[in-house]
Structures are given as structure tokens and as C-alpha cells.
Amino acid sequence: MRLDIAGRLTGVALALAALAGAAPALAQNQPFNMGDAKAGAAAPSPERMKLANELLVANGEATSFDAMIPGIIEQAAGSFVQANPDLIRDLREVAKQLVPQYESRRSEIVQILARTYATAFTDSELEELLTFYRSAVGRKLVENRQKLLDAGLSGIQAWSATFSREMEGRVREEMKKRGFTI
Structure with a gap:
């Protein structure tokens, strides 16, 4: 997906x-x-x-x-x-x-x-938030939010896949210490 x-x-x-x-x-x-x-x-x-x-x-x-x-x-x-x-x-x-x-x-x-x-x-807090979102950097955040989220999710998915492989290796190691080969 x-x-x-x-x-x-x-x-x-x-x-x-x-x-x-x-x-x-x-x-x-x-x-x-x-x-x-x-x-x-x-x-x-x-x-x-x-x-x-x-x-x-x-x-x-x-x-x-x-x-x-x-x-x-x-x-x-x-x-x-x-x-x-x-x-x-x-x-x-x-x-x-x-x-x-x-x-x-x-x-x-x-x-x-x-x-x-x-x-x-x-x-006053709502006014501060409005000031931020109406600023150039606030508008930039809104305009790029989806791209940022997509890039972040893509990076997290890649990290997760790598971490998962790392953990599979660690589980194998620990199981081997217990006398099981998986």
C-alpha cells in the first residue's frame, strides 16, 4: 500500500x-x-x-x-x-x-x-498558534506536511525492516544459547 x-x-x-x-x-x-x-x-x-x-x-x-x-x-x-x-x-x-x-x-x-x-x-494561546501558522514557516509546514509525513513514514518503515532483521538474528542467537537452532 x-x-x-x-x-x-x-x-x-x-x-x-x-x-x-x-x-x-x-x-x-x-x-x-x-x-x-x-x-x-x-x-x-x-x-x-x-x-x-x-x-x-x-x-x-x-x-x-x-x-x-x-x-x-x-x-x-x-x-x-x-x-x-x-x-x-x-x-x-x-x-x-x-x-x-x-x-x-x-x-x-x-x-x-x-x-x-x-x-x-x-x-492568547490560540492567537500564538495562529501567528505561527500564518507566518512563512507555519505556511511552509502546512504546505509540506504530507510530504514530510510520507518521507518520515518511509524512513520509519525502512528502519523497522532493518530493526526486525536485527532482532530476528538476536532471537536466533539467544535460542542457540539455549540449545535450539531456528
């Missing part, structure tokens, strides 16, 4: 896990109630939410979940394939047909993330 696909799938998987509590609302085509996300937590001020939303745009996270709604719809339609394999073409068509109807729900995802940031950071 290519690294960029793996990275996107990992992102979608993490996003799905983060939104597991939103599934009932999504299934009912009802907007997710932010109060459900953190019962008893005070809502961040509108000013802090505005800063958090600006940060999500500046750091690129506002668009990082763009594939999530189509993915959930495709997964929902795909869940019927095993029981109805003859309907695969129709299920795919239905999924494609539903995507545009639910694209507007993406803002709910962004608002969940904005509230998370608004709860975790003060106004």
Missing part, C-alpha cells in the same frame, strides 16, 4: 474513532449536538470558537476530513454487500447519490474539532 494512501486511511480511521459518538446523529440525518461531546463542559466563548476555527483553516486541519463523509457513506452502503452481493453496483450508485446530500455536514466535523481546540487552549 502506498504511504499517502496509508496516511489518509489512518487519518480517516482516527477521525472515525473520534466521531464514534456522533454516529447516531449522523444515521438520523440530525446535526451533531456539541453538548453531547462533553456533557457538563462549559461551552467556549464565541470569540474563542472563532479563533479555533481560524486556526483550523490556517493549519490545514479544516480540510483534512474532507473524505470522511463520502467514506462513511461508502462504508454504510458497503456493509450491505456481503448479504446482498448482487446489489453491489446499485449500492455504489446509491452511495454516490447520497454524498452530495450530506456534504454540508462536514462543518459539524470542523466544529467538533474547533471546540476541542477552543477547550484546550486559551485565547
